[in-house]
Amino acid sequence: MKKETEFMSVNFLISQAKNIQKVIDENASEIEALDQNIGDGDHIFNIQRGLKLVIELEGTIKDLPLSKALNTIAMKVLSGIGGSSGALFGTFFISMAKSPDLDKDVDFSKACEMIIGGVKAMKERGKADVGEKTMMDVLIPVSEKLNEIKNNNNEIKQGLNEVIKIAEDRMLATKDMLATKGRASFLGERAKGHIDPGARSSQLIIDTICKSVINQ
Amino acid sequence: MKKFINKADDFLKESLNGFGKAHSDIIQVSLDPSFVSRKNKTKEGKVSLISGGGSGHEPMHGGFVGHGMLDAACPGFVFSAPAPDQMQAAAEHVDSGAGVLFIVKNYSGDIMNFQMGAEMYSGKNDSIVTNDDVAVKDSTFTTGRRGVAATVLVEKIVGSLAEDGGSLEECKKLGEKVNKNAGTMGVAFTSCTVPAAGKPTFDIGDDEMEFGVGIHGEPGRKREKIQPSKTIVGNILDAILDNLKPENNEKTLLFVNGMGGTPLTELYLVYDDACQILQSKGVEVTRSLVGNYCTSLEMQGASITLLKCDEEILKNWDAPVHTAAMRWGM
Known part of the structure; x- marks a missing residue:
């Protein structure tokens, strides 16, 4: 990896949002179908609306310091999406924006800390843990893996490949789970046999970001 | 799909505009952030009731804003919970100093967004969560039962108590009783x-x-x-x-x-x-x-x-109400 690899700058955030938008759009009908099986079908529209709103912020935030840019993204996500996704991803960005020393250079370790803090805030907001058939089934193990890579000073590229694998495995594992949180929880046994749409969209987001960093 | 629609993106805004025009004697519609509130200011000392949720359940909740029921309602996109800044703006608009009671249906998105709205609002406030749907098994380890049609009854009955000067605590207590019954x-x-x-x-x-x-x-x-x-x-x-x-x-x-x-x-x-x-x-x-x-x-x-129904519930059910979707006694 080249020395100037970017991990968390305003530029990085905007280009990732554009990459993610492309991948989510390519997989939109699959996510919508998953949500119609066990939810009510609003998840994909909320995710697409959120990405569009963040990308539209480009002109407003491109010259701002990272802390202010993250705060602007957080407020936009929180007010413009609605539903569970708006509250959870809004919470994620608010937590990231509150990280200390944001306006110095953010290295890999610092970027991991920001993501870990953000996932922890989401977990508290949604009161959901692993095994409950939600997006947290993907996000929590990914956050734990990032913590391990950071603490052990592991090789970044190899570490991110492991993150990609974990996200995929945990997304697939939601298929056989009973849902105890979120809208699928109302289905009881009938939710079994369907992958959770939030877990799928989260996995796609992680997959996209990791691959893009690996290929920088 | 056959619907009266111009552009899917404008669906909610256009419907809210029509609602505001059709019932301009009772309510007003604010946009960005969107909420429906009473045309007349909440009287001093009266607890304000605010509900909301995804759109697509009309007349719930905007149709229940008016004398004897809600002070404001926050509509989300179709079937999606409203965002916290809607609840904050609605609360700031209607609170007359006696506090705000948020009435929330038990769905994860509604719970999270109303919690964040309540945290962002600096005035006195409390919340009740409805969960009347017996089709779903209740449990403290899960999201639990859904909040559905009984929310209408909670809004009517608590709305009457608030109109009569009930305190925030009394309104919350009555709302919880109606939900439980x-x-x-x-x-x-x-x-x-x-x-x-x-x-x-x-x-x-x-x-x-x-x-x-x-x-x-x-x-x-x-x-x-x-x-x-x-x-x-x-x-x-x-x-x-x-x-x-x-x-x-x-x-x-x-x-x-x-x-x-x-x-x-x-x-x-x-x-x-x-x-x-x-x-x-x-x-x-x-x-x-x-x-x-x-x-x-x-x-x-x-x-x-x-x-x-006990006597308290019956008395507050029978009390006058004047909203777009429910009207009697006045």
Whole structure:
């Protein structure tokens, strides 16, 4: 990896949002179908609306310091999406924006800390843990893996490949789970046999970001 | 999809604009962030009631803003919880100093967004969560039961107490009592179509029904062959009575709610079936409500809510109300 690899700058955030938008759009009908099986079908529209709103912020935030840019993204996500996704991803960005020393250079370790803090805030907001058939089934193990890579000073590229694998495995594992949180929880046994749409969209987001960093 | 629609993105805004114009004597609509509030300012010392949720359940909740019910309602996108800044703006707009009570249906998105809205609002506030849907098993380890049609009854009954000067604590206590004394279950014959999706949320055969359906077309207890009304109503009431366990001759309010696509003629037939069955089981029906109040877009189907009534509940139910969707006594 080249020395100037970017991990968390305003530029990085905007280009990732554009990459993610492309991948989510390519997989939109699959996510919508998953949500119609066990939810009510609003998840994909909320995710697409959120990405569009963040990308539209480009002109407003491109010259701002990272802390202010993250705060602007957080407020936009929180007010413009609605539903569970708006509250959870809004919470994620608010937590990231509150990280200390944001306006110095953010290295890999610092970027991991920001993501870990953000996932922890989401977990508290949604009161959901692993095994409950939600997006947290993907996000929590990914956050734990990032913590391990950071603490052990592991090789970044190899570490991110492991993150990609974990996200995929945990997304697939939601298929056989009973849902105890979120809208699928109302289905009881009938939710079994369907992958959770939030877990799928989260996995796609992680997959996209990791691959893009690996290929920088 | 056949709907009156111009552009899917403008659907909600245009519908809210029309609602505001049609009922300009009672309410006003604010946009960015969007909320519906009473035309007249909340009187000093009166607790403000604010509810909200995804759109697509009209007249809930905007249709219940007015004298004797809500002070404001926050509409989200179709079937998606509203965002916290809507609740914050609505609270700042209506609070007259006596505090705000948020009335929230038990869905994860609504709970999270209302919590964040309450945290962002600096004034005195509290919340109640409705969870009347007996089709779902209750548990402290899960999201629990859904909040559905009984939310309408909570808003009416607590709204009357607030109008009479009840404190925030008293309003919350009464709301929790109404919620605890109410049970609801619904049945769907057809799916609904979310405008942004453009196709039905679920497939269902011509001879099938979804028993225990939620208010977003999310599946219920089981898929069954359609049966005569009396059998369907009997099965719904069995589930509700099993849960509420009313005393012999206990007074109740019977609420037959349409999901949006079922005509009133059928809803009254359901009401008749329910009255006969309840009478045979020694349950006294003393108040009624029949109509489309908590809908799921154009879904065909209905829910039945039974509310056990004491004197306090009856008195506040009978009190005058003047909203776009409910009006009596004034």
